[in-house]
Amino acid sequence: MENKVIKKKRMSLKWKWAIGTGVGVLLIFALFSFFVFKIVTDSLYAEEHRDVESTVTQVRSRLQNANEINYKTTDIFRPDLNQKSAVNNNQGGFNDSLLASLTRRDLVVSVYNLEKESVFSNQRISMKTTLSERKSIKRSKFHHKDIIVGQAPIINKDNQVIGYVRVVDLLVKYNNRYQRLIWLFTLTSLLIFMVISIFGYGLTAYLLKPMNLINQSMRNLEEDPQTDLRVPEIDTNDELSDLAHEFNDMIDRMQRYIDQQRQFVEDVSHELRTPVAVVEGHLKMLDRWGKDDPQVLDESIKASLEETQRMKSLVSEMLDLTRADQIEINYADEKTNVVQLVNQVFNDFKMIHPEFNFVMDDDITGEPIVPIYRNHLEQILVILLDNAIKYSKDRKEIHISTANTKKTVEIAVQDFGEGIAEENLKQVFNRFYRIDKARSRDQGGNGLGLSIAKKLTEEYHGNISLESSVGSGSIFRIKLPIIEDQQIEISEK
Structure with missing residues (x-):
């Protein structure tokens, strides 16, 4: 059965760095944006809360001189009767902030008599009326949306309750600002991610140039171990330039070792060829006729022993050279x-x-x-x-x-x-x-x-x-x- 090598999908280090830095910066920005968003939205909500409270206070203040709450006493809140009522009562127009509140489309101001019947409302909303003798401003829900409801009893100068006021903030302006902030932070996050990713990709491409040169040199070396091509001089003066320098030195040493090994084998084979030939010649001579001649036999044995001793000495010295390469490990x-x-x-x-x-x-x-x-x-x-x-x-x-x-x-x-x-x-x-x-x-x-x-x-x-x-x-x-x-x-x- 033929084994198939499954090659995993390869992603360039440039893309890994670009995406990694983009995601990293995005997370940091998202954390920063969360706190900024939280501070801004809380501030906007607090502003809406203050508007509701201020409107409730101003309405109560305008009606504290009345003896009872009815349609006539609330005419001062109607824009068409406002000026006329103010002149008749010698009180002048109510302040600009109250007028602004009454004309806001997202702020519903309602006034109720003691029977909790509505005698004035700047807008009509179908909302259940819940009134109490205590002043309160709280968050609620209306049609599944957040609103702020403020209500309080209206007390006259005789310290008697003569009616009720309710202010409902539909938070339209707040929600609009809320959505704009979300879009702002979302688009800014995407823009930052893109800019940082592009910057990271470019920076990595620049930093990896020496690595690409080293990689190409390794390919050249794989094709031809004796190649003279080296990693070009890198002027970055950093770890990558040191790596390129060390890589070139390593290739030089490797090729030097290869040359020495080849020369060593050639020299050893040449040096051993002579003593082996001498010993072989004497043995053949002895085999043919020399073994019957004591003088020839003695000379051949001595010569063979001398050549054997030379080979022994040669092998010993070669071993010394081999051991010298392991000094840093053993000594x-x-x-x-x-x-x-x-x-x-x-x-x-x-x-x-x-x-x-x-x-x-x-x-x-x-x-x-x-x-x-x-x-x-x-x-x-x-x-x-x-x-x-x-x-x-x-x-x-x-x-x-x-x-x-x-x-x-x-x-x-x-x-x-x-x-x-x-x-x-x-x-x-x-x-x-x-x-x-x-x-x-x-x-x-x-x-x-x-x-x-x-x-x-x-x-x-x-x-x-x-x-x-x-x-x-x-x-x-x-x-x-x-x-x-x-x-x-x-x-x-």
Whole structure:
């Protein structure tokens, strides 16, 4: 049964960011709008409430001089009789605010006599009359809509109840303003959402340009691992420019590793081909006729053992190079006392090679500690000293010098042997490189020692350099960083 890969629908990060920022800002604006809306509507409602209360108070005030409430006493509220009644009673027209209230279409003002019969109303509404001896202003419902109902007894100067007044605010103006506010906030919210989304999309598109360049570089790398294309220089001076820089460095390292691996395989296959061929030749010769000749048998066995030993040494050195790539994982916390180790190696070589004159120039102050595994630093010094001994045939003298600054320590190994030509200085640290291949093979060299020393030094954030001239000898210098805190536990391995 053929498996089908279901590809999920893909949404661009630009759209995700645009919608996300739009929704986020919309929620913030909605919360802000809710509080503003609440404050404004409460203020509008309070204004309507005050109008009802003010109208009730003014009507009661205008009728407090009457002895009873009837059609005649309420003529003052009728626009056509208003001026005439006011003149006859020598009271003048009622104030503008009361007139405004009586002429409002959404404000129903009604006056009742003691029998609770309506004797005046500026508008007619079919609403059940509920009157009491107490003044009250409250919210109610009329035809499923909110209204404000204010009512109070009318009391004359003799403190007697002569009638009732009821003011009904239909909240038409309030509802209109309420709806306009809803539309205003709704349209503003949609506008803000659109503007923020467009802005977010544009900003994300701008910020993702480096990511698109990196993505394209990855595609190019997938098609051709050895491509020279890189992420173009990004001038944003932020995390994305750092990412692009690190990505280019990673590709450079990867391609360098690929080149080194290919070269390594080629070199190893070339180096192993000769000893394998030698051993195979001797074995074939012995198989054909040499096993019956004791002299040939002895020579073949010795030659085979020598080539086997060379292959063993070659494999061991290759393993050293492989382990050097894992220093940060396995030996990241190792520390070594430079003075103690250099003195130990110096004394060991004096004992092993008594025919050589070893000279120590110690200019180190104190006992600096370097962040390197003790065995690895010893291996580096042994490689350099062995190399010095190997190429010192006439003047058997080797100098070891040490010095330090506040931040680094330097170890130099100097011989007075054959020296190296200037055109070969940059190649001596390459794997399997030998200046005189025939002579080096006779001396047992594989051309990996200096490569191992350089690799180990650089993995511990140091550097190794070479100064040499033909006929005058060579000086190898190692520089390693010093650990500032000297109160640490030193590796004793």
